[in-house]
Amino acid sequence: MIAILDSHAHDHELEACERLQPEVVDLPRARAAVRELLLALGEDPDREGLRDTPSRVARMYREVLAGRQVDPALHLARTFDEAASGLVLLRDIRFSSLCEHHMLPFVGRAHVAYLPEGRVVGLSKLARTVETFARRLQVQERLTAQVADALVDNLGTRGVLVVVESEHFCMRVRGTNQPESTMVTMAARGLYETDDAARREVLSLLRAPGR
Ligand SMILES: [Zn+2]
Incomplete structure (x- = not known):
């Protein structure tokens, strides 16, 4: 096994960030869909505990699905x-x-x-x-x-x-x-x-x- 030091990490990381592709998650639409889902589940989306849930869930999806915005070839270039x-x-x-x-x-x-x-x-x-x-x-x-x-x-x-x-x-x-x-x-x-x-x-x- 070879041990490898990653001497190029820093500048390349920046480059990868700058070359992000456009946002793929439509936040307003995701918020509306989560609100609609809560209604379909028999919930009241306006009750206190759920009031911010649609926007939290929409932002969560944006975060956990962010891989689609990155070209993996950049990491390996x-x-x-x-x-x-x-x-x-x-x-x-x-x-x-x-x-x-x-x-x-x-x-x-x-x-x-x-x-x-x-x-x-x-x-x-x-x-x-x-x-x-x-x-x-x-x-x-x-x-x-x-x-x-x-x-x-x-x-x-x-x-x-x-x-x-x-x-x-x-x-x-x-x-x-x-x-x-x-x-x-x-x-x-x-x-x-x-x-x-x-x-x-x-x-x-x-x-x-x-x-
Ligand atoms: Zn499954």
Whole structure:
């Protein structure tokens, strides 16, 4: 495993912020929709506790869905030379996302591994990439695949392996009521698709003690 210092974090972060795409959440419309939903649920949206709820909920959606405004390629655009080309693995990237079937959160960790082809990216950019895809209406399978494909498309790697484990609140609070179950998804690209031993190496590092 190579340790990588992210020396370019600061200026690149600013650049990413400046290049945000236009706002996608229509706040007045979201407020009206939440008010309408409260009425549909048999509530009185004008009672004291609910009076500010429509605007709070609208702003909350703007925040948790902000990933659509960011082009993940921006995070991965600046790479730097690294002659040693061993495995790079960033474990335990915490994320929260919103399941598109129930609009309830799913929260967990992503683990991102890749085999560089001479160029590497700052570790914080891997975490940013996960966050950018998580802050959307999602399903976990797609989130996993999008992170893997973004690395393939932007880094020119020999292989990418992304593992995501999370708890889905739609499983906790409704339906089958399985509060303890976690969902694990994996996306393998390049060498990790075909080389079982390489894939096992990453998976054993994910099980390694001391995490
Ligand atoms: Zn769900």
